Each structure stands twice: as structure tokens, then as C-alpha cells.
Amino acid sequence: MNSETKILIIEDEQPISRFLSILIGGHDYSVKTADSAKLGLQIAANWSPHLILLDLGLPDLDGLKLIDQIRAWSNTPIIVISARNQEQDKVATLDAGANDYLTKPFGSEELLARVRVALRFAHQENIATPTRFQMSDISIDLGLQKVMQDGQTIKLTKTEYNILKYLCKNAGKVLTHRQILKEVWGNNYIEHSHYVRIHIAQLRRKLELDPAQPLHIITETGVGYRLINTVACE
Structure with a gap:
């Protein structure tokens, strides 16, 4: 797939751009770079990349506004790489439509x-939306709702199941409290983040071997949750 x-x-x-280009290109990915939002948008439209690595502090446009512009016509995965490390920055970025957020400095x-996670799940979405997932010894069948x-x-309660289904469909991606609330409860509940915490705790008691040290439903502190170590079966 890499070539x-x-x-x-x-x-x-x-x-940083050179470092990223050498690192990514060294793993046989095809790489292009842009030093401004305007140029990045042009390349994204003409080249159709499979993934975008984006810094928020661009000289001509804030990265959040660029995400909005890209999301108006594309679902290309976006991983934000930024020196902004406040929780509200991460939440705003993910709510804007980014798939993941990595704070500078970071490890290669x-x-x-x-990158591999974002590409893998984007590839699965392009083939077909998976309906079966395996979480350790637990199987999840979204088609049969079992x-x-x-x-x-x-x-599971209806709410617990709907949260789990949303996590499965976005496995590997950070989902903010607001995104989960909007999906499961609706727009009128997007400020009630405690709803999510309560139901996630209930899900962990039912699905995790040790709810206090979850292996699958991971907390992104102050931001939301991410489902990991879960395999899409089809």
C-alpha cells in the first residue's frame, strides 16, 4: 500500500517540514509539502492525498479554518501536528474534523x-463499512446488533450500544465528548459531557477485563475517548 x-x-x-518529509518518505510513502494554507489547499485538491499532516500555526490562515475548508469537500484523514498543547485546542481541532492530534515535540x-492507523481505517472505509469487530474475546456484530x-x-442498554457502535465505526480515532453527545443524544445535549463519562464507565465494566486499566476504550484526558486494540473483521 505504501508505494x-x-x-x-x-x-x-x-x-520540521524537511524532517517529516524525510521520515515519511523513508517509509516509501509518496510525499508533497506545502508551507502555507493556500498552497496546501491547492495540492490537496489537485493531488488527492490519502492523508494530510497539518500544522495549525500557518502564516496565511489558522489551521482550524483550513480544516473547515477541506472538510467542505473531502473526508481525507487529517492528523494535526501542533505546538498548541492545551486541551481546548485539541478539542476544537477534533471537533473541526481532524482525525487525530499530536503535540510537538513527538517521537518518530x-x-x-x-499515520498507519489513520490510513488503515480510511482504507477500510473506502472498501466497505465494517460491521463486525473483535475486542479481545468479545465479538461485536453491528449488523445483528449483538x-x-x-x-x-x-x-447493553440502547445508549451503551450506540456509544460502542460509534466508537467501532471510528476505531483508532479520537472522539470528543461533544461528538459523542451529538451522535448519541443529539444537538440539545452537547454540553452534558458527564453523560458520556457515566456510560463509558458502564461500558468498561461490561467489556474490559480490568475497567480501572482499560485496554480498549481509552481516555484522552480532557478531550474524549479512543477505541484501540479492536480488529475489524469484515
């Missing part, structure tokens, strides 16, 4: 892992 996979880096700091292996463990049905 045909195109990654666009939108970063105005040349040392962590970045490459995030959650099983060793042949036994795990009883």
Missing part, C-alpha cells in the same frame, strides 16, 4: 503509528 499512498505535509517551519515511531463473549450475549 501508492500519498501524504501531504502542510507545515511552514522548514526544519508515535507519528508513524498514528455483543457476545464466549457465546453469551452481553446485555
Whole structure:
């Protein structure tokens, strides 16, 4: 997949842009770079990258506004790489439509892992929306609306199931409290983040081997949740 996979880096700091280009290109991805939002948008439209790495602090346009412009016509995965490390910055970025957020400075292996996850799930979405997932010894069948463990049905409430379904469909991606609330409860509940915390705790008690140290439903502190270590079966 790598040789045909195109990654666009939108970063105005040349040392970082060169580092990212060498790192990404060294793993056989096809890479193009842009040092402004205007140029990045042009390349994104004409080149159709499979993934965009985006810095928020661009000289001609704030990265959040650029995400809005890209999301108006494209679902290309976007990983934000930024020095902004406040929780509200991460939440605003993910709510704007970014798939992931990595704070500078970061490790090369962590970045490459995030890239692989974003590309893998984007690839799965392009083939077909998976309906079956495996979480350790728990199987989740969205088509049959069943959650099983060793042949036994795990009883979930409607709300718990809808949260789990949303997490599965976005496995590997950080979902903010606001995104989960909007999807499961509706627009009138987007300020009630405690609803999500309560139901996530209930889900963990039913699905995690050790709810206090979850292996699958991971908390992104102050931001939301991410489903990991879960395999799409079809």
C-alpha cells in the first residue's frame, strides 16, 4: 500500500517540514509539502492525498479554518501536528474534523503509528463499512446488533450500544465528548459531557477485563475517548 499512498505535509517551519518529509518518505510513502494554507489547499485538491499532516500555526490562515475548508469537500484523514498543547485546542481541532492530534515535540515511531492507523481505517472505509469487530474475546456484530463473549450475549442498554457502535465505526480515532453527545443524544445535549463519562464507565465494566486499566476504550484526558486494540473483521 505504501508505494501508492500519498501524504501531504502542510507545515511552514522548514526544519520540521524537511524532517517529516524525510521520515515519511523513508517509509516509501509518496510525499508533497506545502508551507502555507493556500498552497496546501491547492495540492490537496489537485493531488488527492490519502492523508494530510497539518500544522495549525500557518502564516496565511489558522489551521482550524483550513480544516473547515477541506472538510467542505473531502473526508481525507487529517492528523494535526501542533505546538498548541492545551486541551481546548485539541478539542476544537477534533471537533473541526481532524482525525487525530499530536503535540510537538513527538517521537518518530508515535507519528508513524498514528499515520498507519489513520490510513488503515480510511482504507477500510473506502472498501466497505465494517460491521463486525473483535475486542479481545468479545465479538461485536453491528449488523445483528449483538455483543457476545464466549457465546453469551452481553446485555447493553440502547445508549451503551450506540456509544460502542460509534466508537467501532471510528476505531483508532479520537472522539470528543461533544461528538459523542451529538451522535448519541443529539444537538440539545452537547454540553452534558458527564453523560458520556457515566456510560463509558458502564461500558468498561461490561467489556474490559480490568475497567480501572482499560485496554480498549481509552481516555484522552480532557478531550474524549479512543477505541484501540479492536480488529475489524469484515
